Amino acid sequence: MGFLRCVLSEWPFLRIRLLRTRLGVWLVLLLGVVWRLERSAVARDPLAAVLLVASGGATLCVAYLAGARADRTALGLALLHPRFPAAVTIGRWLAATSGAAIVVLVAAIHASVGIALAGLVTAATMSAWTLALAWWGGNVLVGAWLIWLALAGGASPEAVLARPHPGAGRYAVAWALELLPALWRYRGLAFGEPGAAAHAAVLIAFGLTAARTRAARAGPGQP
């Protein structure tokens, strides 16, 4: 079977989950909340809104497309047929990214092309990272990541360390914000910063490699 055909065969996951689960409702709710927040903000920041939609949307899509225990168990069934684990991984990542891309494009409808692109790249990065979390730890890890995004996702390391005498906890959070996918860094994507693009590329490669490694280990009947 061709690698590309194997990638494309993962597409039904997005269609079916959008139409038959609450994923579609959650994505619309996410859009509504971010739109409301952006409207009520004193200084409007369309870039922050788009990045928030991208990261939240990507995480939700991965949770619904790959994170459930049944989905991880069924991965073993899929690999009983002549499929490449890498193609399954890329296909599921593209499907999740596409789901997030829909809401990103809706959120960025009045924004510049740069902001829309930043949103799309952020969605791709978050999808790859979250896919690795989902296949290694299920929706428990994905949920933890969503909470992390809600609590610290919008902060920058400088802001975390800005207070005098920061403790070990603050340093740990700052390091996490430095290393993991974070919205402060991907703001630079809208302005063509190479550092942000390089970070996104490395995180996508890392996430896909980690997810592929887990997929290759999936045996039938084993989540």
Add this chain to the structure above:
Amino acid sequence: MTGVVQVRGVRRVFRRGWGRPPVVAIAEATFAIGAGEVVCLVGAAASGKTTLLRLLAGVLAPTAGVIRIAGVSAAADVRSSVGFAPRDPAFPPGFTVREVLAYCASAHARGRERDAQVTDALDAAGLSERAGRRAASLPLADGRRLLLAQSLLGGRRVVLLDEPFAGLDAVTRRDLSDRLQRLVVTGGSVLLSSADPVGLERLADRVLVLRAGRLVVDAPATELLGGRILEVVLDVPPREAPPGFRVTATGLEADLGWRSAESALAVCRAHKLHVRASRVRLKTLDEATHDADVAAR
């Protein structure tokens, strides 16, 4: 050694960390399966049946030995020629039966050919009327049918079924047996595992008995099932069984071997046992595998 499936000197050891000793799941297995043959792999729980099936399906690699499927080493990708149905049904949530099969079939074909494969698999497994139902919420019997259907996709001629009848009612067991027999009539080969061989007599061409990871019996079913047993119902249970007899709940029973039933009943009379009724029956596969297992100890 000839056959569609050839297994020679296969051994599989699972290494465990933290200084714990390795687990020998398959100590030694050598056998072959021919075209159009149904082979039942029988053994107690944790005897290595699932591991052996996973080795044949290419999901696991053997620690030692050679597995060849249709002349191709299982170390290469044999998923185009070997279908494997795991024991526990697990399907992607939200997918219908047809969508699960279409998803699996997309690895083998595309377009109309894929749709034709899906339709054939639905027919072969008896799922045509339930094609629109959600796969994740199917009852166990239909889940097993769907597992069988996906293992047939792509025109695969070797089918491995892990405990396909476990937990199923007699009607479904019979129906699935008939469908498997139809498959082997067209030249397919089936290897199915079962911890409970009851009812497999009408299906099995050959029986493999696995005991603690070692293949202790590889015999045609006719050879194992050829034995006759005399069942004797007594008015009063005996204190001890006469030579060659075993005490049962209703009386006695004995392997007849080459003896006649009359000569065995004469032994009962000689021991002054009041025989109320008697009958001669064939050994069940359950008894035959148990005897073989005991003999191998």
